Amino acid sequence: MGLNFKKWLLEKLGGEEQRVTSAEITGEEFFDLASDLYVREIAFWSCVNTVANAVSKCEFKTFMGKKEVREGEYYTWNMEPNRNQNASAFIHKWISKLYQDNEALVLEQNGQLLVADSFTRKAYALYDDTFTGVAVEDFTFKKTFTGSEVLYFKLSEKDMRRVTNGLYMAYQKLIDYSVRSYQKSRGSRGILDVSAMAQGSEKYEENFNKLMNEHFKNFFNSENAVLPLFEGYRYTDIGSKTYSNEGTRDIRAMIDDVSDFTAKAFGIPPALLNGTVQGTSEATDHFLTFCIDPLCRTLQEEINRKRYGYAGFKNGNYVQIDTKAIKHVDLLSVSTAIDKLIASGAFCINDIRKLTGETIIDEAWANQHFMTKNYATVADLLESLQEGGTL
Template sequence: MKFFDWIKDFFGVEKSMIFINQNALASNEALVAIKDFALCSAINLIAGVLSKCEFKTYLNGIEVKGDEYYLWNIEPNRNQNSTQFIQEFISKLLYYNECLILDINGQLIIADDFTQTEYAVLENTFTNVTRGTMKFDKTFKMSEVLYFKYSNNDVQRLLSELMNGYNNLLKMAIGKFKRSGGRKGILDIDATASGDKNFQQRFDDLMNNRFKTYFEAENAVLPLHRGFNYNEQNGEGSKKSTSDMVDISAIVKEELDRAAQAFKIPTSLLRGDIADVEKITDNFLTFCIDPLSDMVGEEINRKRYGKSAFLKGSYVKADTTCIKHIDIFSISESFDKLIASGGYSIDDLRQKAGDSPLNKEWSKKHWITKNYSDVQDMKGGEK
């Protein structure tokens, strides 16, 4: 028989045992919250960054702004703007490893739940599709929807299994921290007190009310019945150690790092470190954001444009170059070189910097300095 079970049977203690179980439950909830915090921090970072992308639309190789541009950049449906839509879309894609988007009468609707039936050669189908309180009584074919799958493995499930191990370590560290700062004592009970007819009532009141008030108060006096003698056990073990807190922070940091790794985010970026932030941001855009934006663009192009239109130069492209903040004064020399080499027009660069284009004939032209010339024209090292 366990020690606490023996105490329970001997004294008939019920309330104090329930109090201990409630503390354990609160501790478990805290551990789950830390795991969800790490996961949601990574997902929200990616979703927020991708919502800043501009979906550029092209018709026969020429950039245009029409209905498709408005749909993806301003208003996908009546209830969401583009930022809200993209953030929900990416969050569901990363958390559930897949996301389904429907085109309902020209509106893009993100499904909350669905059932997919997979085939080897025929089109996959989607049934039991729901959004909010609405259920669509229709079987959707793969060609009729936009279906996105983030990874062949369920990242969220694998990450949760990994973090369960860290949670066990964190639980031990929290327990150690609580014990190091907790107040401890020894309660002596005389045989005469335990034989009193009101013993059970007095014991319950002492354990569940008086001790609780005594330990929680900054200054307090503990009145005891005859036969009860309490001795406080204070010493070095009751002092909180800074190393205990360091153990807790190290495990929380480790959970954040593993969440960042799972989604290809630089660990220092998710933790909020500012050292070498420019290089870290470039790494984040290259290995995390660009592959996601490419996947989104490919699915849109193959479903909403098709092979024939795409080969003729009609497509959508998620432009990630507008994600980073641009300080026009710090890149003025780069602007000059881009215009001088003919790579971009003045209006192109004004839009990149967040300014409105001038829309003048000369601002739309591409200029090149006389320092550049055709290599075929170079004879004897000089022209």
């Protein structure tokens, strides 16, 4: 296999803790490392896709003069950030780069928002950071971007992917041991006795190599087979009685552990990844509260400070990432709550319809707020009592 691909694989696996160098790796080691990579990558990208799917369901609300509007900025964030991507594809790339590299860069060119595939950042304490070598797909910008010209997102001070990789390097030893134990317990084992007379034969080396490399291989790999033996050879099958009974379920449980501690690094409840139905509602609430809401706040803060600034903020111009649409709403189960929200005057009918994913009603009464007569202010109640009324 090509040296470059091996080197890439080692970089993906190792970080600061590579076990071997690209010059030392053998074919067998390569496939062992590839297996390690698959286990780790499926855990990592399952978490990334879960987060990206959640953010892509959010609505990027735009406000002008503290009033919600749906114009060009709204269309850009919710429909078409650029001519080659819709909003969902754009967000998936954006979030993927953020978690993969612990940072992401979004720039605007000719009215289009683009997620950079690679860039080099020069950080300064008192001046704008600079970004060079910014590449998007097949195009690399020759100019140097300043921090005020781009949207730069950093996930955390510590790259959690490197942390989980380090943890996985230690945990992988347990998985490897379990796999070897399972293979050993299910493999064919035996004892080959070779007499002194057979060892003294002129064709001993030829016969021995043929037996080991051809006859035994065919014998162990065939469902039904006969093992031909030379004179002076005796084979005794000892089966697998002396070996462990490690099961595939035990190995599966260890691989699930990899997903669990990767999910914890993301702030995702493991139940959302392993398919556990019980407690899903509570897990979803935890996911939204401690993973998605903080992430969306980080994203909208960078968007607002770069695209609107203090002047826009002062005038009530900003973007708000609304996460309420992430969680599926069962209308029948929340019908009582909907009634209370409308009856208390907290929300109008169109507010509720947007919360439940329904189209709004283009009528004035659908935007009015209603309140039942059961509600009253404390002042009104005191006035009623003074006039001889009752509670």
